[in-house]
Amino acid sequence: MAQETQFVLNSFSFLIWGVLIMWMCAGFTMLESGSVRTKNASVICLKNVGLYAIAGLMFYLIGYNLMYVGVDDLIGSFRFTYGTSEAEKALLGGDADAASDVLENGYSVMSDWFFQMVFVATTASIVSGTLAERVRLWSFFVFVAVLTAFIYPVVGSWTWGGGWLSQMGFQDFAGSTIVHSTGGWAALAGAIIVGARHGKYREDGSVKVTAPSNVPVVTLGVFILWMGWFAFNGGSQLALSGVVDAVAISNILVNTNLAACGGFIAAIALSRPIFGRVDLMVSLNGAIAGLVSITAGPDIVHQYWAIMIGAVGGAVCALSMKILEQIRVDDVVGAISAHLVAGIWGTLAVCIAAGGNLLVQIVGILVIGAFVFSASMLTWYAIRQLMGVRVTLDVERHGQDVAELGIEAYPEFVVLQDPDL
Numbered sequence: 001m002a003q004e005t006q007f008v009l010n011s012f013s014f015l016i017w018g019v020l021i022m023w024m025c026a027g028f029t030m031l032e033s034g035s036v037r038t039k040n041a042s043v044i045c046l047k048n049v050g051l052y053a054i055a056g057l058m059f060y061l062i063g064y065n066l067m068y069v070g071v072d073d074l075i076g077s078f079r080f081t082y083g084t085s086e087a088e089k090a091l092l093g094g095d096a097d098a099a100s101d102v103l104e105n106g107y108s109v110m111s112d113w114f115f116q117m118v119f120v121a122t123t124a125s126i127v128s129g130t131l132a133e134r135v136r137l138w139s140f141f142v143f144v145a146v147l148t149a150f151i152y153p154v155v156g157s158w159t160w161g162g163g164w165l166s167q168m169g170f171q172d173f174a175g176s177t178i179v180h181s182t183g184g185w186a187a188l189a190g191a192i193i194v195g196a197r198h199g200k201y202r203e204d205g206s207v208k209v210t211a212p213s214n215v216p217v218v219t220l221g222v223f224i225l226w227m228g229w230f231a232f233n234g235g236s237q238l239a240l241s242g243v244v245d246a247v248a249i250s251n252i253l254v255n256t257n258l259a260a261c262g263g264f265i266a267a268i269a270l271s272r273p274i275f276g277r278v279d280l281m282v283s284l285n286g287a288i289a290g291l292v293s294i295t296a297g298p299d300i301v302h303q304y305w306a307i308m309i310g311a312v313g314g315a316v317c318a319l320s321m322k323i324l325e326q327i328r329v330d331d332v333v334g335a336i337s338a339h340l341v342a343g344i345w346g347t348l349a350v351c352i353a354a355g356g357n358l359l360v361q362i363v364g365i366l367v368i369g370a371f372v373f374s375a376s377m378l379t380w381y382a383i384r385q386l387m388g389v390r391v392t393l394d395v396e397r398h399g400q401d402v403a404e405l406g407i408e409a410y411p412e413f414v415v416l417q418d419p420d421l
Helices: 002-022 024-035 038-069 071-077 086-092 096-104 109-130 137-158 164-168 176-194 215-237 243-275 280-294 303-326 335-353 358-387 393-398 400-405
Strands: none
Touching: 002 024, 002 096, 002 109, 002 215, 024 038, 024 109, 024 215, 038 109, 038 137, 038 400, 086 096, 109 137, 109 176, 109 215, 109 335, 137 164, 137 176, 137 358, 164 358, 176 280, 176 335, 176 358, 215 243, 215 280, 243 280, 243 303, 280 303, 280 335, 303 335, 335 358, 393 400
């Protein structure tokens, strides 16, 4: 009975954590749709639902196999090798004798698949926000398919799949690098290939500030992400079957929350000296950066470290947003700074409080960064050559909602044309 109880609790926790992480897709949708101008909000909504659907299919058909079965076994078999186990199929078919074989695994096979899949969708969501307002819808979907079927699973196979980085001792508890920096590198490559929005960077060197079109929606999106992060990090304990797990998860959730608080305070404090104003987007991204920073090591025991790690994450995020602006990398929602830069810091911070080896952590960051960035650049370049990656100037001027979907997010509003666009 004890073994059966543990099996039920572990499986149930995977499913509930997974549902909450899936809800982060709604957070990304709110954050992005509120950050862009109203003429592009409908496309943002469609992109986020679409990327979740594509991520689910690609990870089921290819990605999970590549990540956990391995390249050699996958190529050698030439067949799909993952799904409900034979023992579980027998149990569902009424064979009570199969129960013992099922229990040995410790959790339902597909509960684990579902939990892993929603992480992939999070990685894809990071790319969406950076390239908003100028990337073609179908070009973006093609890239998401490649990212979720091949690029992310290769990184996962090196780490969580028991590959060579894992064997070296690389530590990334819930994915500061594996999930967030991977998404950030892919977004950076896309921003370089697709280019900036027309009129964003003027010939006189000035930068056009594009304020969020819906501040309450952006803020709601950040709160949804903040809530989902408790499942992101807490669920990465990968068990809920005893006192140790309960205490560990409690610690993880508190550390996650404190890091976000520290990141927000640091970012809002630095926004005026860096940007000349108390900046809403910088402050909100500071909270996200704090969450990303603690994700590599939320299982630390002492909470004050979580506050400090999150605060540094918020600070480097704010500085990065300014630097990217100066070098003319157009990131609509600040995702590169919040996910890539803070993810790198968080992976290094494991060495401070969670016993990570600095050299191993640096090797992991560099290798993953080089692979994801180069693979993403090649993918984006191929897409540009085959089908183009950005909308025309006319579409950008009138908005993707009308041009690509024939529907406006706010049809009762009169959209005034921007002379720069």
